[in-house]
Amino acid sequence: MSQLSLQGVAFRYGAGTVLERVDVTVAAGERVGILGRSGVGKSTLLQILAGLVAPSSGGLQVEGAAVKGPVPGCTMMFQRPALLPWASVLDNVLLPARLAGRLARDRAACEREALRLLDDLGLAEHAQAKPHQLSGGQQQRTALARALASRPRILLLDEPFSALDPEMRSALRADVLRLARQNDLTLVIVTHDLADVAALASRAIVLGGRPARVTADFRLGSDAEADLRRRFGAEASAPRRAAA
Numbered sequence: 001m002s003q004l005s006l007q008g009v010a011f012r013y014g015a016g017t018v019l020e021r022v023d024v025t026v027a028a029g030e031r032v033g034i035l036g037r038s039g040v041g042k043s044t045l046l047q048i049l050a051g052l053v054a055p056s057s058g059g060l061q062v063e064g065a066a067v068k069g070p071v072p073g074c075t076m077m078f079q080r081p082a083l084l085p086w087a088s089v090l091d092n093v094l095l096p097a098r099l100a101g102r103l104a105r106d107r108a109a110c111e112r113e114a115l116r117l118l119d120d121l122g123l124a125e126h127a128q129a130k131p132h133q134l135s136g137g138q139q140q141r142t143a144l145a146r147a148l149a150s151r152p153r154i155l156l157l158d159e160p161f162s163a164l165d166p167e168m169r170s171a172l173r174a175d176v177l178r179l180a181r182q183n184d185l186t187l188v189i190v191t192h193d194l195a196d197v198a199a200l201a202s203r204a205i206v207l208g209g210r211p212a213r214v215t216a217d218f219r220l221g222s223d224a225e226a227d228l229r230r231r232f233g234a235e236a237s238a239p240r241r242a243a244a
């Protein structure tokens with residue numbers, strides 16, 4: 001059974017139709033990349049998959065049941081880390097436990113879990129630092145630790161590496177892949193970078209047209225990056241052109 005499923009989804013911002021007749025299914029534990037030109041509707045689709053935005057028509061099902069509102073067990077990570085600037089790195093990572101009421105019940109266990117996550121992401125020595133004292137990559141790692149601290153089953157990523165330099169980008173990609181595998185997460189990433197999809201996903205979905213629909217949906221093999229570059233050309237952002 002599909003873990004996430006959109007059937008016949010359309011989405012309009014006012015008079016403009018962004019998505020039309022979009023069908024997407026994602027199985028539990030699957031890792032999917034969503035590609036398409038800038039402005040095609042990738043972020044909108046991701047927010048519909050998260051249940052944060054309601055489709056104008058069509059529906060979202062989670063494990064076969066219709067869901068309206070935020071998908072339980074689903075967390076998102078964005079291009080900017082959106083950390084609380086006044087809180088320490090540790091307190092930022094404790095935020096999901098605080099919101100879920102777990103921190104008030106067992107602070108010591110929550111801190112152990114948060115510190116383990118920070119340690120796993122090479123941030124243990126920065127636990128008491130404020131976000132502005134960290135590099136961009138460390139801030140994004142903190143956002144990843146915070147996302148995982150909510151104990152998700154589904155992790156949705158919206159251009160999570162695009163503000164990072166190439167070295168940090170590939171290091172963080174490796175961390176996301178390792179932690180997604182370790183925690184058996186379902187992962188959906190929206191990106192312009194074919195290398196992100198090649199590194200993280202076993203399947204690619206391409207949005208194209210106006211209003212956008214799914215124009216391609218295919219499995220990625222062992223040489224995923226070469227496959228994607230064959231389909232979309234040499235430039236990393238080629239889907240902007242190929243799926244227009």
Ligand SMILES: Nc1ncnc2c1ncn2[C@@H]1O[C@H](COP(=O)(O)OP(=O)(O)OP(=O)(O)O)[C@@H](O)[C@H]1O
Nearest residue numbers: 013014018036037038039040041042043044045190
């Ligand atoms: N709040 C809004 N009101 C009106 N139109 C919007 C709004 N948000 C997004 N749009 C429009 O909806 C379309 C899809 O936006 P979306 O952010 O989903 O695209 P995207 O594929 O993620 O783009 P990018 O790759 O540039 O981030 C765009 O044409 C955008 O201009």
